[in-house]
Amino acid sequence: MRWVRLVAAAVLGALVVLIGPVSPASAHAVVVDTVPARGAVVNAAPAAVTITFSETVRLVPGRVKVVAPDGTPVTGGEATLAGAVMTIPIVAAERPLGTYTVSYRVVSADSHPVGGGFSYSVGARSTFDGAVTGDSVDAGVTTGISVAKYLGYLGLTLLTGPALLMLSLWPRRLLRTPAGRRGPRIMMFTGAGLIALGAVAAIWLQAPYAYGGGPLDATAAGLGEVLISQFGLTHLGRLVALALAVPLLVLRPFRGRGVALGAVAIAGLLTWPLAGHPIASRMPVVTVFADLVHLAAMAVWLGGLIALAAFLLRRADARELRLILPVWSRWAALAVYCLIAGGVVQVMVEVGAVSQLVTTRFGQLILAKTALLGVVLAFAGAARLLVRRIVDGSVTGWAARLVPGGPPAVWLRRSVAVELAVTTVVLAASAVLVQTTPSRNVGEEAPVVVPETFSETLSSPIYTLQYEIYPVQRGEYNTLHGFVYTPEGRPIPIEDFRVTIGLPSAGLEPIDAPMAIVDESHGLGALNFPLPGEWTVKFTIRISEIDQATVSGVVNVP
Numbered sequence: 001m002r003w004v005r006l007v008a009a010a011v012l013g014a015l016v017v018l019i020g021p022v023s024p025a026s027a028h029a030v031v032v033d034t035v036p037a038r039g040a041v042v043n044a045a046p047a048a049v050t051i052t053f054s055e056t057v058r059l060v061p062g063r064v065k066v067v068a069p070d071g072t073p074v075t076g077g078e079a080t081l082a083g084a085v086m087t088i089p090i091v092a093a094e095r096p097l098g099t100y101t102v103s104y105r106v107v108s109a110d111s112h113p114v115g116g117g118f119s120y121s122v123g124a125r126s127t128f129d130g131a132v133t134g135d136s137v138d139a140g141v142t143t144g145i146s147v148a149k150y151l152g153y154l155g156l157t158l159l160t161g162p163a164l165l166m167l168s169l170w171p172r173r174l175l176r177t178p179a180g181r182r183g184p185r186i187m188m189f190t191g192a193g194l195i196a197l198g199a200v201a202a203i204w205l206q207a208p209y210a211y212g213g214g215p216l217d218a219t220a221a222g223l224g225e226v227l228i229s230q231f232g233l234t235h236l237g238r239l240v241a242l243a244l245a246v247p248l249l250v251l252r253p254f255r256g257r258g259v260a261l262g263a264v265a266i267a268g269l270l271t272w273p274l275a276g277h278p279i280a281s282r283m284p285v286v287t288v289f290a291d292l293v294h295l296a297a298m299a300v301w302l303g304g305l306i307a308l309a310a311f312l313l314r315r316a317d318a319r320e321l322r323l324i325l326p327v328w329s330r331w332a333a334l335a336v337y338c339l340i341a342g343g344v345v346q347v348m349v350e351v352g353a354v355s356q357l358v359t360t361r362f363g364q365l366i367l368a369k370t371a372l373l374g375v376v377l378a379f380a381g382a383a384r385l386l387v388r389r390i391v392d393g394s395v396t397g398w399a400a401r402l403v404p405g406g407p408p409a410v411w412l413r414r415s416v417a418v419e420l421a422v423t424t425v426v427l428a429a430s431a432v433l434v435q436t437t438p439s440r441n442v443g444e445e446a447p448v449v450v451p452e453t454f455s456e457t458l459s460s461p462i463y464t465l466q467y468e469i470y471p472v473q474r475g476e477y478n479t480l481h482g483f484v485y486t487p488e489g490r491p492i493p494i495e496d497f498r499v500t501i502g503l504p505s506a507g508l509e510p511i512d513a514p515m516a517i518v519d520e521s522h523g524l525g526a527l528n529f530p531l532p533g534e535w536t537v538k539f540t541i542r543i544s545e546i547d548q549a550t551v552s553g554v555v556n557v558p
Helices: 002-019 139-168 178-211 220-227 230-250 257-270 284-315 318-350 361-392 397-401 407-433
Strands: 031-035 048-053 057-059 065-067 080-082 085-089 098-108 113-122 454-459 464-470 475-485 496-503 508-513 515-517 522-529 533-542 548-557
Touching: 031 113, 048 098, 057 080, 085 098, 098 178, 139 178, 139 230, 139 257, 139 284, 178 220, 178 230, 178 284, 220 230, 230 257, 257 284, 284 318, 454 548, 464 533, 464 548, 475 496, 475 533, 496 515, 496 522, 508 522, 522 533
Parallel strands: none
Antiparallel strands: 031 048, 048 085, 057 098, 065 098, 080 085, 098 113, 454 464, 464 475, 475 522, 496 508, 496 533, 515 522, 533 548
């Protein structure tokens, strides 16, 4: 029944994980700036597009491109990275007029893929309208990654707690018998197996997670890229640390074993923050250390509770329990303090503002996790109070009957069982939390520049004019941009650029609008529409001493 209960608790946590990520996880790195700006209109095609992310990213080969208005790829080779800035070279397009589409897919520093895109226009907008949607992430892959993370957390707990108790507090009487060692050893080996399974599954799933595809779509090339990335190297390091730790645990005691185990344990624990949110935060040294402390405290506390409830409270005699429980109680209290301190530090860094605890999914998960932890601490406090009273003799009568199976021992086992059930859900919430975009990144994404504009292309025998007016409103402060090109789409230097506006329906004759030539083929001016209606805008452009033509368009002013 003990094993049935442990398996049931693990299954409960897995179900919480499966319920949590109801949609693919959001990207954890966001775009904070682009050149050209998203949705902007520029007068000449740029030689490159730059995208600045909120954290360092890794390129996904072949998944970054720029497409011209006619659908032709114009990417001039592979994109390059300099920290968080990605530069995409562009070759000259045959017809550089209209809206260009930028599409990208990269992997953020905390291992999560970032897919998306944007558009910008040269001259004036063409038929394209709207933002580019990046490649979606398969829901089965994100769910699988959350389950893999949960298996890693569960395995770490099952390995750490029993190992610590067996090395320090386990009664020698039980260590001398196979039956006294069998249970905790099975638990430790199960934990080691779960850690290994979670690490291998995470490496496998990271390939389709980064490149796109389902859980079975991992390719040799994709796995190779994952293995040489920081994510892959940290998970391989976790497997190496595990391979070193297990023999150290089962070998006979020798001088220096504790130091060796401690070094291996720290190295193994570091692989979790180095492959997650902490390494990508604004203060990575602080958050990596805080996450290390948080994770170690969780594994010691929860793992020790499991070993205590499953074995020691049942098999140790009254004398042994009176020696073990006070020491464990102090260790548990210290672990709780470290757990809370590490969590508070991470929250302070990962949450941008107090309001984001309520307004973001990341913050809501933190609040839920905190509430569950409060329930656990209440039961833990009651158990600690009982242990103190038993040890100092302030409780008599039934306290003297503290033997395995006696009423106080039963109460302790039930209290610990509640702690274990709730903390299993806390572990599951943690697995979902690490798949959720930190609140610090919410709201950082660069805004799309989409003014209310009117644009049109007009043609004459000697030039093509693309002009744009924004924001198209009554009164002053309407800006006019005009770009002059050859019929083949090459910019033409202009000698003179004149504009008049009129409202024939209201009997308003054409009025001259001030214009300036700001960049050879680019005219800039300001328009004043005093009345609503369909205004006629007439352009007279001279491109040489003798070549001049007039074109006109109609703008509806609300």
